[in-house]
Amino acid sequence: MAEDQGSGNGDHQERRRRQRFVAKRWGQVCFWVVINGQRLPLNDLSLEGFSLSAGVPPFGSGAFPFVLQIEGVPDEIRGMAEGMNFVFGEEGGLFGCRFLSFEDDGAGRLHDWLTVHVIATATVRISEKDAAAIVTGPSLI
Template sequence: MELQTASATAAVPRGERRKRQRFVAKRWGQVCFWVVIDGERLPVNDLSLEGFSVPWGSPLAEPEAFPFVLELEGIPDVIRGMAETVNFVLAMDGGLMGCRFVALSRDATERLHEWLTLHVISTATIRITEADAAAIVSGPSLV
């Protein structure tokens, strides 16, 4: 697998919050994005072009880089790359580990943009064009 440095996030200091819009990784109340880390398939909590968060039991002692496989429910293609842990948010049932993309396979960035654009269109409560959805995905955080 050929990996490339994720240029959009490489200059962002460790612990810095994502600058791009995050999307809840559910569709009609069901998880639709999954990530496989160390052979374990975990539900993605939220996802952006910069990274993702997943349920995690406790914070790591040190930041860690790791390979991952991102999946979209019902789609046979996957996105492979490297991510690093950047933060942990405590919750009653453990917490959420925030991860930033460090390197993605050559076509992964385009595929992720397509997946998120489709996700925005399919979860919108008003009619939205593909161009509008793509602009939302590429644009800054609206929250």
Template sequence: MSKHENASGAERRKRQRFVATRWGNVCFWVEIDGVRQPVNDLSLEGFSLSWGVPLPEPLDLPFVLHLEGIPDQIRGTARTVNFVLGAEGGLLGCRFLSFEGDGAERLHEWLTIHVISTATIRISETEAAAIVSGPSLV
């Protein structure tokens, strides 16, 4: 196991993670080195995406996040923190290091909208925002 992998397998994020699909369709995308890829899951702390092989060492990666159907972007830098091999390949976990401009606030807004639109019961914007900001529920 490389230094880059999380030896305990424990979740590192303290905030709630959200599956980056809506009704079976990818709605969050990340662009790294000019390549747009679907996001697996997303939180205020970071994201994961499919990745072929483990990286030998952690890397700081400039990224651009996209929300399907929204022309705005969120730019920043993330650090690779772990790699998990699963049945369908590997997942690379990345932790946000910094955002350009109002990127952190925009991410919170995007996730709040995502929670409202995917909830199976009626939920207010205030309740959705609290879920996004709150601790992990799983």
């Protein structure tokens, strides 16, 4: 796991190829991850990975099991991820992880979750087809 101890002013290199989505809906966290039995709110989520706030890098390098949860829905997505970077910022650290594998149809369900999330949070009317294209499209950041 690479560690960036820079000033937190955004001078780290973006690694994601896919669009990432803020893990909030109407101001409330809607995506969570369970790691080592601890349920943690996500900062953002994409088809490639996720990030979460952390005061210090919470895990060593290497793969770890995760469980993704969406608020108010009994569905879960399980798999393996690995830490990619840790960036110190003004409000603490941000731990970025990438997905290594999913159990069962987890990748497809994550795509569905994010498509619904795009539709629900869009400020203009958007079709399911357009939302799916945004989810699988390139990062706009």
